[in-house]
Amino acid sequence: MTNQAGGGRPPPPPPSQSYAGLLSELMTNTLDADYEVVASRRSAATGASPQGESGGDPRSGWSNRAGIVAAVTAFGVLVGVSAVKTAQDQPQATAERAQLIEQIEAGQARLDDLHGDLSALQADIGRRQQEQAGEASAASRRTDDLQHLAMSAGTAAVTGPGMVLNLDNARHAVPGAGGLILDSDVQALVNGLWVAGAEAIAIDGHRLTALTSIRFAGQAITVDYRSLTPPYVVEAIGNPDTLPSRLLETQGGQLWLGLRANYGITFETQTESTITLAGDAYNNLLWARPVGSR
């Protein structure tokens, strides 16, 4: 039905634009078609001769002028606002960039500071380690000093080569006859040993220190307030090659040679390669203090 009705009329020609490519249409039809349409309509209305754009157009009046001005003013506002916006955004972006650069530089400076701190701390660590090593060696040195002092003072056990002396009263000795060993004899012998170069001396196992007394109480000799019974054994650490001979050259040695010869008192010496002497445990100083301390 409709086919028949429409079939009588030829189909309208397709618009020429549809044959052209999109790009060529873009390039050719750049002007709004409305201008031509309105112009052709106006020329048809006013007559065959086309007029100027606003010459005899009855619609050209203040209202349309106002429309143009409004549109152009709006365009100007758009341009101005865009320019202002761009000008506003640019300093902001620049400021942000400068701020970022500033932050980066600050971070790098901080990193440099931290590196400096790190190297300083490492140097400090090395210095402290050296100090500690020095302190450790000083401490061990002090310990050695203390050891030496204790050995000299007689409070520390010592070992080394030396000589052993066996002393005994004469047989069948009676008091007053001179066959008994006196405290002064022992004192003379010990002094002779010190002179001969003995470094540590013990009598019957009692180490002699600066405070050790050798006295006579009753019938017995006391060393460090402890009574000893004959025979007495005196041990002395020193050079075993020179100690016996040098002892005999001292007054004490001569005395004892005389005692042996005149009264039959036993006086035997022999060298030992190893003698061990215990330290004197009773060496607490109750009153003496180092000078300079309280």
Next chain:
Amino acid sequence: MIAIIGLLIGVLAGLFLEPTVPLALQPYLPIAVVAALDAVFGGVRAHFDGIFDDKVFVISFFSNVLIAALIVYLGDQLGVGGQLSTGVVVVLGIRIFSNVAAIRRHVFHA
């Protein structure tokens, strides 16, 4: 003449009054400027062609701006705002160049 005065007034108003553009409309401002530029050059060319019409110019100006902004807005909603604004700028740019070429031919007769 009166159009140039209006343009100057508009530019000065935009520069010195610094109207605050809503944040949501800021992405469409450059596209609107390009579309308006196209309408303005089209009007100038029509003027030189002798077929200028006030009504057509005003309507084409505002519809150009509106449609360009609308297309970009649509592209934004679809996630292809950048590509669509590029397309709009390309098309309008071609039109602007062609219109300016026509104006040039009228002005310099070359």
